[in-house]
Amino acid sequence: MVEFQFTEEQEMLRKAAREFAEQVVAPLVPKMEETDETPEEIIKGMGERDLLAVTIPPEYGGLGLGHVARVIVLEEVARVSVATAMMLQVFHLGIDPILVFGTEEQKKKYLPALARGERLATVAVTEATGGSEPTACQTEARLEGDHYVLNGRKVFITDVHLADVQVVFTRTGEKEFTTFILEKGMEGFRPGRYEHKVGMKGCDTGELILDNCVVPKENMLGKPGDGLKVALAGISETGREGIAGCALGLLQACLESSTKFANERILYGRPIAKLQGIQWKIAEMAVNLEAARLLTYRAAAMRDKGQRCDVEMAQAKYFVTEAAARAAKDTCDIHGGYGVMNEYAAQRYLRDAQVLIPSAGTSEIMRIVIARAALK
Amino acid sequence: MQILVLVKAVPDPERANEITLDPETGTVKREGIPLVINPLDRNAVEEALRLKEEKGGTVAALSMGPPAAEGPLREALALGVDRAVLLSDRAMAGADTLATARVLAAGARYLGDFDLILCGAESFDGGTAQVGPELAQFLGLPHASYVTSAREKGGLLEVEAKVEDGRKKLQVRLPALLTVSRELNRPRGLSFSGIVRARGKKVEVLSLADLGMDPSRAGVAGSPTIIGDISTPTTTRSGEIIKGDPEEVVDVLVKKLTEAGVV
């Protein structure tokens, strides 16, 4: 039988995540919106409350809580700040390839400090040649004796200015791709420009510049030629799952602020919640939120069981982000003119929702993955 | 230092607007609202944990409540208390502050000797601020209420506490009971590692029989308080514009505020 209930422990984790979101993150959201900078307190708080240790097993200093727990955390953080949840989801994404493909030495070297939040991780795959076509990668890694020399430029990398450890996808031959663990401070490693996005203000996104970057051979993840497997496994499961988790929190926030406003706004002597036209929008949001939760938590539960779930994650990522974007538009509409004023969060939801759509693969790419599986 | 901290399960203050009153039965209806640790009790737990970290010892959490109060006690375990005990029995229901304090006193005695008992100055739902002092009385302990700072020095506690129009400083000999204000500290958040560490720990549940207590001294039966009436206050707002030159206006305003008892 199917169990549609969170465990008591998972409910408590949700509560802990909500406390973090409301006590630590919420007070800093206005500043993030205004300055588009990442507050240090948020990153510190993530480490202190063990938000970075969720997916790392206890033998490497983590909590081993798994992916359902991870989605719970992302949902709760995104409910308050999608920008913060996005940074968190990519910290997890950066940890993932080391966890799955790292050698014992690599795991021992990196994971404990990542679990404690003393160091932070990210993944750099996308280049200006197109995120949808990773094999167009131009960043090159050349073997020179006992080390590789990397040259190239990555774009749109989340947490690039924050992360100490970066899993980087490179070309090592005409049709050969290889992934390396790079570290801040390596010769020739330099985060570049900071991107200003329409939404997710305060979430770090930017360039990574590799200028004759010297990387020891032992920093390779997997074997030469494993690059696509290593990079895509993380993005297809952990990355899509993370974005779906962010979108879940956004949907929840849309529903909460819409119902609050609809109950408080009086027109024709009654709250607008009494108007059927408003109720239809609310009903749409409520049912989409439930469907979104089912898709996302099911895929996460499959992941926890060690089952292949890339298609399920694509379904979740596609459905939830698109539903969140529609819900954010409806939330603005329900707020009338207030929906476009900075004093209300509705406009932030709309801007944040659009940023989720291309992240970790566009809706077109998701539908290609889904259709390929359906047509098999 | 052996510390006991009282933890009351109250309806989530975030959802206070869902609480309604039943004027027929004179009771508060809070079905379906999740229970949380009473906010000021979080300050009490924090102080207990801080003292333990500083001086060693153990912290036990004690609550009287329905079976659902286990949830908030599990949270106390996740925050770091060593032991959590729930006094729960049908015959404990409907207790006023006197019967509550009497049952808590029996629970405290059952658990052993403590150097310090801490609790929130008042509960978010009942808000009488009576249970702490009553418990101290039952246990024959000195107490201080609305404590804003506390420092232990050779068996004496140097305490600052809020009083109506200021603060007072006192020395309290241990063992003692303190009821705490929110200014005392900033409660730590629930951490994931705390939740994982508390996995093996269980909330112990004790009945009146376990405490060896006569049911007539607990719950409704043991409560002399009779609720005469219960109602939701209606608030009305009115605006008034005071006109005149600034000095006159200020005089009128001060007079009005004084009459209203605001200043």
Ligand SMILES: Cc1cc2nc3c(=O)[nH]c(=O)nc-3n(C[C@H](O)[C@H](O)[C@H](O)COP(=O)(O)OP(=O)(O)OC[C@H]3O[C@@H](n4cnc5c(N)ncnc54)[C@H](O)[C@@H]3O)c2cc1C
């Ligand atoms: C906020 C944010 C954070 C990001 N973080 C990271 C990160 O941490 N690490 C990282 O490596 N990358 C990151 N990315 C990059 C992201 O993965 C890419 O933006 C995404 O894969 C799309 O790539 P692109 O922007 O180059 O668009 P393109 O690939 O150029 O796509 C352009 C358009 O073509 C469509 N398209 C492409 N192929 C097909 C097809 N076969 N059929 C139909 N339509 C198609 C796309 O759907 C899109 O509409 C991030 C992006 C954003 C916006």
